[in-house]
Amino acid sequence: MGIETYDSLDGQVALVTGANRGMGRHIAERLADLGATVYAGARRPDDVTSDDCRPLQLDVTDDEDIEAAMARIRDEHGHLDVLINNAAIGGPDEALHEANPDGVNRALTTNLRGPMHVTRCALPLLLEREGARVVGMSSVMGKFSDEMERGGSPAYRVSKTALNGFTAYLDGEYGDEGLIANVADPGWVRTDMGGNDAPRTVEEGIETPVWLARFRPDAPSGQFWRDKEPIEW
Template sequence: MSGKHAVDCYESLDEQVALVTGATRGIGATIASDLTDLGATVYAGARDTDDITEPDQRAIRLDVTDESEIETAIDRIADEVGQLDILVNNAGVFYRSGPLHEMSTDEFDHTLEVNLRGPTLVTKHALPLLLKQDGARVVSLSSNLGQFSQGQMGGGYPPYRISKVGLGGLTAYLHAEYASEGLIASAVSPGWVRTDMGGSNANRSPKEGADTPVWLSRFKPGSVGGRLWRDRTLVEW
């Protein structure tokens, strides 16, 4: 079922803790900033923490392709604040590759490593903290290029498309496995956004792209999970 769906959202995220991966620029930086403005304690993940310049955020070294860095980052959050209410899996890469028979295998491997393996492992290590909270949220950045049921999977970019289909599978799995423990897992298509990844011709600003991910991060316990959203509206995979 797609369409609008009524949900209850926190107006303030005071006393809640968020981790945003890929928070140095673009949508990730905007999500981190907006969650900070809502009152959350935000750990801003970056491969180089010098790239995090917001004084109200806690820069945290986090390369999602390095499991030891993931473990260290989660351990730091556990030691410093002892909780995690929101995980935003934002870090990603996008190669402008042609059809599958022309695809670079190295680009395919790297895309899956960052876009699918990374969120899976970050979520794996974050789950013990997330499941301690009532209604913790996992929000993963997907794309309309990964909507496999809509007959629009052609047109090149197979590494990116396939990685985002997999991210939808991760979201559905998390819902089926952990919703009974209160976890709310969501995927979101932010649209075509003017970032390093989206390019200068994109029709949305980072602020517009961040709107629905931030909204999903505000869901209260018992909200719908395991689905894909765009513009605060449920859409089909």
């Protein structure tokens, strides 16, 4: 598939949520290496250690944090070219009838409500630029196919299914205005969430979302990607 991408993001502005560790930190650093001005969103901005990124107070479950973060980007740049909705948590592994309701609520709030409200507040900045990109971090666990039939982790699975649907909505609602919205499955990655037994390195996990962040205007939108290939939802 011949998709045109930016070789350099010089002059562009990016926001990565959950950028203090794991894939979020590595995505933020990679985008900075490509020349972007990168805001590294984190609940504790002091945890952002990269000298090439701008720490930004951003708890995706806190509406005041979200609004303040967007106000800062608007004041400093007036636009946003790339939003990576990376911040996410796991959830109870048990079947729904056995799952702790607080754990279910936290997973849904962080993994679905968070990206929706961050994107909602970011849209005025994103739509200032033709071909701005929104990239969600999903999972094949959220597919409607055989993955969903395996059960377990109900809140995490459903939150990722809904994130895929939200991505399709963004494309349908704002695609004609130039927004490019896609979602990526990084695979099972060796992070704090994925654990040491995961087969993929962080570098392998971030390859597709970073690639999606480099899409030029008129690139594919509203799709679910793994290893730079579209997959069924």
